[in-house]
Amino acid sequence: MAALRETRTGANAPSARAESGDAVERAKRHLVQPWPLAGSIGTEARALIGEGEGIYITDGDGKQLIDGPAGMWCVNVGHRREELARVMYDQAMALSYNTPWYTMNAPSAELAQRIAAYAPGDLDHVFFTTGGSSAVETALRFMQFYNNVRGRPEKKLILSRGGAYHGSTYLSASLNGRPRDRDWMDGADELIVKLSSPNPFRRPAGLSVEAFADFLVDEFRDTVARVGADRIGAFVGEPVQASGGVIVPPDGYLKRIREICRQNDILYVSDEVVTAFGRLGHVFASEEVFGIEPDMITFAKGVTSGYFPLGGVVISARLMEELRRSNHPDAMFGHGLTYTSHPVGCAVALKNLDLLEGGVLDHARKVAPYFQAQLKTLEELPLVGEVRGAGLMGCVECVADRESRDPLQLDKDVGKRIDAHCHELGLLVRPLINMCVMSPPLIITKQQIDDMVGILHEGISRTMEDLRREGVWRG
Structure with missing residues (x-):
């Protein structure tokens, strides 16, 4: 397994990038993605993921990201478990x-x-x-x-x-x-x-x-x-x-x-x-x-x-x-x-x-309160209406203003805006219209939670600046 990892990320990295480009073109020509829009159905390529290890994934450009959604709520014990x-x-x-x-x-x-x-x-x-x-x-x-x-x-x-x-x-x-x-x-x-x-x-x-x-x-x-x-x-x-x-x-x-x-x-x-x-x-x-x-x-x-x-x-x-x-x-x-x-x-x-029985469940129960507490600090940002969650699943919901709790006055893709900034900063989130959902692998550490929340904070802050500059939101 270690030898395979070295080959893919070391000497052959340039060819791996070329392969990523090939995959994008093949997808655009032949791959129908789930939940597509009629205007782009059958012609779409999405963010390419090449590798994963622990709580991290690597995209097609070789950038390492925290896997915030754990795939799709599912990579609970983490990536690349040889067992x-x-x-x-x-x-x-x-x-x-x-x-x-x-x-x-x-x-x-x-x-x-x-x-x-x-x-x-x-x-x-x-x-x-x-x-x-x-x-x-x-x-x-x-x-x-x-x-x-x-x-x-x-x-x-x-x-x-x-x-x-x-x-x-x-x-x-x-x-x-x-x-x-x-x-x-x-x-x-x-x-x-x-x-x-x-x-x-x-x-x-x-x-x-x-x-x-x-x-x-x-x-x-x-x-x-x-x-x-x-x-x-x-x-x-x-x-x-x-x-x-x-x-x-x-x-x-x-x-x-x-x-x-x-x-x-x-x-x-x-x-x-x-x-x-x-x-x-x-x-x-x-x-x-x-x-x-x-x-x-x-x-x-x-x-x-x-x-x-x-x-x-x-x-x-x-x-x-x-x-x-x-x-x-x-x-x-x-x-x-x-x-x-x-x-x-x-x-x-x-x-x-x-x-799970060998320690992952115990770790998840121990780290979950810290995960929830750290996510909750994002409510200090004016764009955030509520942070909520349970265990190792959480959601940041953005609103136009906290009094009306109205998400409709915001750009409907505000979640995607935040995800784009977070991707640049090293975190993959799951955007849902005006929300960002997080459900990291259960093996995440407190330090990695701090990293994740810090990137989220910066990604939301940058999104607020974008919305103000475009006149979509005054904050």
């Missing part, structure tokens, strides 16, 4: 693939057992998928199957919330409630009932946070009464709305929603695609952080620290038992993926769990 690369190689040499339709492999069985041991309550059955979108899709299709088998074909509606992001497959994307996600895309709207975002920063004027929590719970209860519990199959919610801007709900809100779901036989699906596997300091956050025992938990991203595509759903034993006791023993859950329970992915996830 994970070695397991990937060893498992591929032993068994690279098996069909899950009529065979199985040992790593998937072991991983299911270990994940079940961490899940709350009676969640002890695991269905493996290829990522977060397919995990949420699986949970929803399981809900449909469950209610069909139990003779309740009308109980299929799904409750979701503003600000949510649950995936890019047809059904999972239908749940999304972020601005611009659905403007030009179709969805299964007839199956979805949308609720308000649990965002305390955007709560109605005059409401305390406690009163806002009451409002959200009352809205949920009233919606169930209006629509009919006999028609609602599931509620799907992220413990912390990640791509919606790291929305941390009011204290006690999730527990109260869970109780309403239990009272009305509505399956509670906790979408932990982002929050699981250490992002909030635990393998699962639902019970450890928020005190809830859902009926299903979806996961992905950090389960392999992004080294291999893998996701899954942990399902309550109660639901399995009810299906086995039904009057339709021959009913088939007609759902599966070619790469369900992939042996390489499951082997990587097992080693990733070893690393």
Whole structure:
């Protein structure tokens, strides 16, 4: 591994830069990027990343950057972990693939057992998928199957919330409630009932946070009464709305929603695609952080620290038992993926769990309060309306002024402006319209947090100067 590193960054650096240029041209001609705009679809090249090590990545020009988003919330144990690369190689040499339709492999069985041991309550059955979108899709299709088998074909509606992001497959994307996600895309709207975002920063004027929590719970209860519990199959919610801007709900809100779901036989699906596997300091956050025992938990991203595509759903034993006791023993859950329970992915996830258990989780819990405290210092900047977060995930939200909290008077790409300045200074952030989201690898040190926050401070300061100079913002 060291020899490979020396070759790529040392003597062959000029050819590596030439290769970067070739990659850009190939992308512009042939590669369709995710989430493209119609005006540039199929012709776009994005920032090229060549290497990674620890919390750092290197771009196509050879510039080292702190990987602020940890890839996409996922590189939890850091880049270039030889342990994970070695397991990937060893498992591929032993068994690279098996069909899950009529065979199985040992790593998937072991991983299911270990994940079940961490899940709350009676969640002890695991269905493996290829990522977060397919995990949420699986949970929803399981809900449909469950209610069909139990003779309740009308109980299929799904409750979701503003600000949510649950995936890019047809059904999972239908749940999304972020601005611009659905403007030009179709969805299964007839199956979805949308609720308000649990965002305390955007709560109605005059409401305390406690009163806002009451409002959200009352809205949920009233919606169930209006629509009919006999028609609602599931509620799907992220413990912390990640791509919606790291929305941390009011204290006690999730527990109260869970109780309403239990009272009305509505399956509670906790979408932990982002929050699981250490992002909030635990393998699962639902019970450890928020005190809830859902009926299903979806996961992905950090389960392999992004080294291999893998996701899954942990399902309550109660639901399995009810299906086995039904009057339709021959009913088939007609759902599966070619790469369900992939042996390489499951082997990587097992080693990733070893690393998490071996000190990464402890470190994440210890360093998280410092991370949150240092990020909070950015509120001294006039452009910053709020800094919020939990564990090792945080968001800096910019506003035109703090009194109105209005982001719309700002340039809509203010997040991209900040990201551009930070990139120049040595930090990659994730821009979301008027927000910058941070979720670094869990191995980040206090000194590296200081470096990250210092660059963010300077990047926001430079953006303020740009906006003033252009007359977009007076501060």
